[in-house]
Amino acid sequence: MLSVREAQAKVRERIRPLTPESWPLSCELLGLQLAEDVVSDLDMPPFDKALMDGFAVRSADLENGARTLKIIEEVSAGKTPQKTVQPGQATRIMTGAPLPAGADAVVMIERCRIVDADAVRIEDAPRPEQNILRQGREMRVGQVILAQGVRLRPQEIGLLATVGKTQVKVRSAPKVAVVATGDEVVAPAEMPGPGQIRNSNALMLLAQVARAGGVPHNRGIARDRLDSLRPHIAEGLLADILVLSGGVSAGKLDLVPSVLEESGVEAEFHKVAMKPGKPVFFGVKEHDERRSFVFGLPGNPVSAMVCFELFVRPAIQGLLGYPPEIRLVKATLAEDFHYKTDRQTYHPAQLSISEHGWQVRPTPWFGSPDLRGVTAANAFVVFPEGDHHHRAGAVYDVLQVE
Ligand code: AMP
Ligand code: MG
Numbered sequence: 577m578l579s580v581r582e583a584q585a586k587v588r589e590r591i592r593p594l595t596p597e598s599w600p601l602s603c604e605l606l607g608l609q610l611a612e613d614v615v616s617d618l619d620m621p622p623f624d625k626a627l628m629d630g631f632a633v634r635s636a637d638l639e640n641g642a643r644t645l646k647i648i649e650e651v652s653a654g655k656t657p658q659k660t661v662q663p664g665q666a667t668r669i670m671t672g673a674p675l676p677a678g679a680d681a682v683v684m685i686e687r688c689r690i691v692d693a694d695a696v697r698i699e700d701a702p703r704p705e706q707n708i709l710r711q712g713r714e715m716r717v718g719q720v721i722l723a724q725g726v727r728l729r730p731q732e733i734g735l736l737a738t739v740g741k742t743q744v745k746v747r748s749a750p751k752v753a754v755v756a757t758g759d760e761v762v763a764p765a766e767m768p769g770p771g772q773i774r775n776s777n778a779l780m781l782l783a784q785v786a787r788a789g790g791v792p793h794n795r796g797i798a799r800d801r802l803d804s805l806r807p808h809i810a811e812g813l814l815a816d817i818l819v820l821s822g823g824v825s826a827g828k829l830d831l832v833p834s835v836l837e838e839s840g841v842e843a844e845f846h847k848v849a850m851k852p853g854k855p856v857f858f859g860v861k862e863h864d865e866r867r868s869f870v871f872g873l874p875g876n877p878v879s880a881m882v883c884f885e886l887f888v889r890p891a892i893q894g895l896l897g898y899p900p901e902i903r904l905v906k907a908t909l910a911e912d913f914h915y916k917t918d919r920q921t922y923h924p925a926q927l928s929i930s931e932h933g934w935q936v937r938p939t940p941w942f943g944s945p946d947l948r949g950v951t952a953a954n955a956f957v958v959f960p961e962g963d964h965h966h967r968a969g970a971v972y973d974v975l976q977v978e
Pocket of ligand 2 (some may be wrong): 758759800822873
């Protein structure tokens with residue numbers, strides 16, 4: 577059986593970034609990869625700019641500290657100064673306004689005492705350039721300000737707006753279809769009958785897709801019959817990634833792998849040495865001009881969640897154009913913990929930062945169906961196979977999921 581690391585490598589080997597597309601600039605581009613170099617269409621700031629509310633002065637006038645100056649004008653942001661500051665004069669100025677000619681410093685208002693409408697007592701000896709940002713200091717027209725390949729975060733999106741880049745070439749976000757399977761699975765709005773269970777997985781997985789940067793598509797519930805699985809899988813294969821929950825174990829009605837294979841999905845692995853999540857399936861469908869990546873996740877909610885974070889999330893990141901992020905950190909165990917398991921186990925846990933670095937505390941958990949237990953967790957601590965007394969202070973790998 578493959579280890580988690582080996583299985584992740586198999587996913588990584590098949591993933592290629594999606595082709596770029598042009599999109600209107602909006603906050604929805606958050607997280608996408610820029611696919612062109614962006615050039616500034618202006619100088620920033622476009623003029624010599626005041627960084628404080630106060631008075632624009634000639635620093636030479638104030639070499640010896642306090643002095644009373646004549647107020648000649650008032651300039652707020654959006655206005656243009658009309659007068660040159662001559663020796664012995666000052667212009668009242670607001671943050672963001674253009675610096676008047678003649679001035680070479682701005683004294684903050686807290687250091688100024690207004691004597692009357694025409695006079696201000698400056699109690700400061702500003703150095704030249706104090707509280708001024710000169711034209712083009714941030715960037716110059718024609719300069720490349722964002723290079724192809726960067727991830728668009730809020731600051732990059734704001735900068736694109738600054739330079740008027742209203743149409744942006746980015747790598748598309750992968751479309752991810754989610755199909756739940758199972759005869760016993762009913763919609764959240766229903767009260768489950770005997771032997772039934774509400775479909776928690778679809779919404780959970782769709783939320784994980786959104787968190788990972790994919791575009792979630794809910795493709796409903798397929799029953800454990802060929803005539804129900806086939807159309808659901810055919811529709812799911814229209815997406816870049818198809819995520820199925822349930823139907824991949826060794827039961828009589830676990831038909832998902834066989835329907836995938838008859839649908840042209842080439843299996844890369846089926847089963848990984850881990851707990852929860854051992855029956856996980858991964859395969860690839862080659863279409864004429866594109867590929868779909870298919871993940872069959874076990875139906876128990878915590879298995880589905882852990883498998884998503886270990887295998888599907890890196891696939892989404894890869895299609896977005898990023899190297900698969902390693903979300904494992906080393907953390908010290910906060911307290912002694914006895915744990916017996918027959919496979920490497922991802923156990924729900926609280927990861928926190930302490931004065932000694934990352935610290936991890938396993939949270940109470942009753943196994944792969946127990947999704948409620950995971951609501952007290954923000955991570956999964958990795959325990960090795962065997963019957964062990966884990967000691968406080970020992971170091972473990974921890975999978976971050978937030
Ligand atoms: P399976 O992997 O199909 O054998 O499913 C394992 C268990 O997961 C089943 O016994 C169900 O109780 C549960 N399960 C399957 N699908 C879902 C789902 N969509 N939402 C919540 N639980 C599920
Ligand atoms: Mg099932």
